[in-house]
Amino acid sequence: MKNLLLMVAFMLSIGVFAQNPKHPIDPNNEVCVQMNTFKPICDIISNGFPSFYGEYQLTACGPKSWLWSISPADLEEMVQDYICL
Numbered sequence: 001m002k003n004l005l006l007m008v009a010f011m012l013s014i015g016v017f018a019q020n021p022k023h024p025i026d027p028n029n030e031v032c033v034q035m036n037t038f039k040p041i042c043d044i045i046s047n048g049f050p051s052f053y054g055e056y057q058l059t060a061c062g063p064k065s066w067l068w069s070i071s072p073a074d075l076e077e078m079v080q081d082y083i084c085l
Helices: 002-013 072-083
Strands: 030-038 056-063
16 A cells, blocks of 8 residues: 555656646737728739729738737838838
8 A cells, every 4th residue: 555655646746647738828929910991002013013993901910019019000001111112
């Protein structure tokens, strides 16, 4: 009986019954934000030809800590600046 108790104590001490480790949430996990009614202020050129005017649905992805610190208006302005270089 003593040996059985020692074996159980040994198994518990080495973590045989340990649970799966839970890792902390990484603040830099990638998330995506959708802009459903994006209207470019300049022509979008595709294959040398300007594209059709209208509304576009854009998806912006990036680290959660960075993307959630930007307002939707600032994000749209950044995309406009990138398109209209």
